[in-house]
Amino acid sequence: MWGLEGLLLASVMSLVASATTPNIIFAMADDLGWGDVQYNNGTARTPNLDEMARSPNTLLLQRYYSGGPVCSPTRGTVLTGRNHNRYCVWTANAGGNKPDFIKAEAMPLPLSEITVAEVLRKAGYSTALFGKWHLGDFKAVKGGNDKWPVSHPGLHGFDEWQATERSAPTCTLNCGCFNNSNCTEGHYTDRPPCTNYYTNKSADVEGWPEAIPGDDSHFIGSLAEDYIRRQAKSNKPFFLYLPFHTVHIRYIAAQQYRDMYLKQNFSSGQADYYGAITALDDVIGHLRKVLDELGIKKNTLLWFASDNGPEVGTPGVTNGLRGHKRLLYEGGVRVPGMIEWPDVISSNKVSWYPVISSDLLPTVRDILGIKPSDNRPIDGVSIFPFLQGKTDRRNQSIYWAYNIGGKFNGTYNVSTSGDQYKLMVTYKDGKVQHHELYDLVNDLTETTDLSAKKPKILNQLLDGIESWRHSVIDSVHTVDCLNSGNTFLET
Numbered sequence: 223m224w225g226l227e228g229l230l231l232a233s234v235m236s237l238v239a240s241a242t243t244p245n246i247i248f249a250m251a252d253d254l255g256w257g258d259v260q261y262n263n264g265t266a267r268t269p270n271l272d273e274m275a276r277s278p279n280t281l282l283l284q285r286y287y288s289g290g291p292v293c294s295p296t297r298g299t300v301l302t303g304r305n306h307n308r309y310c311v312w313t314a315n316a317g318g319n320k321p322d323f324i325k326a327e328a329m330p331l332p333l334s335e336i337t338v339a340e341v342l343r344k345a346g347y348s349t350a351l352f353g354k355w356h357l358g359d360f361k362a363v364k365g366g367n368d369k370w371p372v373s374h375p376g377l378h379g380f381d382e383w384q385a386t387e388r389s390a391p392t393c394t395l396n397c398g399c400f401n402n403s404n405c406t407e408g409h410y411t412d413r414p415p416c417t418n419y420y421t422n423k424s425a426d427v428e429g430w431p432e433a434i435p436g437d438d439s440h441f442i443g444s445l446a447e448d449y450i451r452r453q454a455k456s457n458k459p460f461f462l463y464l465p466f467h468t469v470h471i472r473y474i475a476a477q478q479y480r481d482m483y484l485k486q487n488f489s490s491g492q493a494d495y496y497g498a499i500t501a502l503d504d505v506i507g508h509l510r511k512v513l514d515e516l517g518i519k520k521n522t523l524l525w526f527a528s529d530n531g532p533e534v535g536t537p538g539v540t541n542g543l544r545g546h547k548r549l550l551y552e553g554g555v556r557v558p559g560m561i562e563w564p565d566v567i568s569s570n571k572v573s574w575y576p577v578i579s580s581d582l583l584p585t586v587r588d589i590l591g592i593k594p595s596d597n598r599p600i601d602g603v604s605i606f607p608f609l610q611g612k613t614d615r616r617n618q619s620i621y622w623a624y625n626i627g628g629k630f631n632g633t634y635n636v637s638t639s640g641d642q643y644k645l646m647v648t649y650k651d652g653k654v655q656h657h658e659l660y661d662l663v664n665d666l667t668e669t670t671d672l673s674a675k676k677p678k679i680l681n682q683l684l685d686g687i688e689s690w691r692h693s694v695i696d697s698v699h700t701v702d703c704l705n706s707g708n709t710f711l712e713t
Contacts, residue, residue, distance in 0.1 A: 242588065243346075244522060249526045258499060279563060298357060311357070311605050338582055349380050352462075354385065354467050358373025359373065393501075437479075550624060585602075669687045
């Protein structure tokens with residue numbers, strides 16, 4: 223009898239653990255437009271993402287937003303739950319660690335930021351990152367700033383990582399950088415760019431990285447599969463962050479994927495673009511099968527998204543949404559997104575509930591019952607009640623702020639979006655110069671400015687932006703990441 227009771231108790235405890243400590247995988251494409259996936263009428267073949275979108279355990283998020291309209295800002299929001307401007311990651315990290323890192327556009331993720339990896343590691347999780355980091359340099363540069371000379375994944379909570387500092391080709395066949403090669407920052411002068419990965423196994427990540435040939439998404443997928451299999455044997459929950467390079471310039475497809483589209487008379491550039499997406503799609507499909515094979519799919523929260531809209535001049539599309547990468551219109555920040563979690567999501571739903579990349583950290587805290595360790599402002603919200611089917615409204619605004627020039631002075635744009643309305647504001651020298659108000663429920667493509675017709679809503683959203691902007695100013699001073707001469711701080 224006691225033996226049976228013990229087995230029953232163990233079974234109950236296992237179920238409790240399953241419900242409260244899920245494995246978490248955050249997989250993020252690069253520059254993948256809202257209209258680049260097949261389920262949104264895209265040209266590229268994405269049967270695996272389509273299958274995931276139709277899964278009975280998936281919420282398809284048709285109003286999923288990236289935290290910024292370019293790479294590094296969104297990556298910061300994924301990890302911190304905070305808008306990227308709060309810690310001076312104004313734009314895409316250009317590297318180099320120049321002494322004046324505001325003007326150099328080389329904003330690393332400050333070590334003072336609390337990341338989701340750090341939170342989960344303290345909660346007993348194993349943590350890993352494979353792919354594109356783009357939040358700082360891995361090795362100090364002579365003459366670089368002395369505040370955050372390096373900012374690699376290992377300094378932000380990741381136990382295991384293999385990553386590139388920035389963007390890399392989606393496929394390479396004949397290149398590499400080694401100690402005795404004639405390289406400059408990971409590139410040959412007369413050959414295609416290399417896909418070079420640093421790893422936490424490198425001595426102080428100071429040496430040359432390892433050159434990886436072949437399809438990059440498949441390489442990241444192989445690292446992920448090996449990690450997942452090891453963690454499944456350990457019975458320890460894990461957090462796996464997979465920031466893919468696809469389909470950022472320079473997009474190149476392996477021949478088997480190029481041929482799929484060349485046979486249909488697509489151009490060489492289109493075949494590379496669509497082929498790279500299909501390769502990524504295959505990796506996502508394979509990883510879902512691995513989770514199923516290992517018996518851990520039920521207790522794994524799989525979150526798929528993109529870091530911003532499609533790049534100008536590529537075959538990338540938004541399926542009619544206005545704008546593109548670098549803009550705060552929907553085409554720049556509304557991207558493919560979905561969450562699969564069989565333990566919690568029991569019926570498929572196509573949702574227009576607004577979700578943003580900064581929601582990851584507060585959601586994880588809510589799932590695990592972890593309270594914030596301090597009172598720093600968090601811009602994301604927990605979507606755990608939404609995943610459980612307990613609410614269908616966000617009831618909290620989303621905010622973006624971005625300057626196309628990257629230095630965040632002079633003229634810059636701020637945007638806010640709620641369940642229905644979105645306000646776009648242009649600031650110049652700290653003052654409102656222009657605004658546009660859209661009803662996203664009835665005007666998905668942002669064609670009709672309602673500023674004159676809905677002054678009450680306009681003023682409410684303007685007040686919200688001003689309050690948020692001053693909150694960001696306070697955060698920047700608290701983090702102490704700012705050089706002088708930045709007009710975002712003008713009050």
